[in-house]
Amino acid sequence: MGYFHQWDDFPEREISYLKGRPESSKLLVRIMSSERMMATHLNAKKGAFVPLHHHEAEQIIFVLKGKIEAIMGKEKESSRILGPGGIWVVPSNCPHSVKYIEDTEGMEVASPPRLDNFVGYTASHTFFDE
Secondary structure: OOOOOOOOOOEEEEEEOOOOOOOOHEEEEEEEOOOOOOOEEEEOOOOEEEEEEEOOEEEEEEEEEEOEEEEEOOOEEEEEEEOOEEEEEEOOOOOOOEEOOOEEEEEEEEOOOOOHOOOOOOOOOEEEEO
8 A cells, every 4th residue: 555745844954975075065855765766855045065976776856946057978978957847867877967056946856765875774786976
């Protein structure tokens, strides 16, 4: 049987694997997960940045408000500016990074769940490429 939640049921916090990196406090998330999927509500201030990295999970990012620069490839060979209504599909283990050009609100769906997003999880599942 299914279940129901409100985003306010989940605490807004920094992404655990970005703590200590410059600008990490400009990106706040609320995360909920089922057994096979994870959904993340993103709130980013202009200037927030996630460095080039990769992980097992596939991701689909939906830009609801604001603007991002979506960057893919180890050599950053593919880049696109996405605004409201923009959708970014990131395949498993594809190196990618994101720059938040404006204050941005978005949603992300990942499968399988990215366990490194949960505080106290000790095995790294995000691998930085720079």
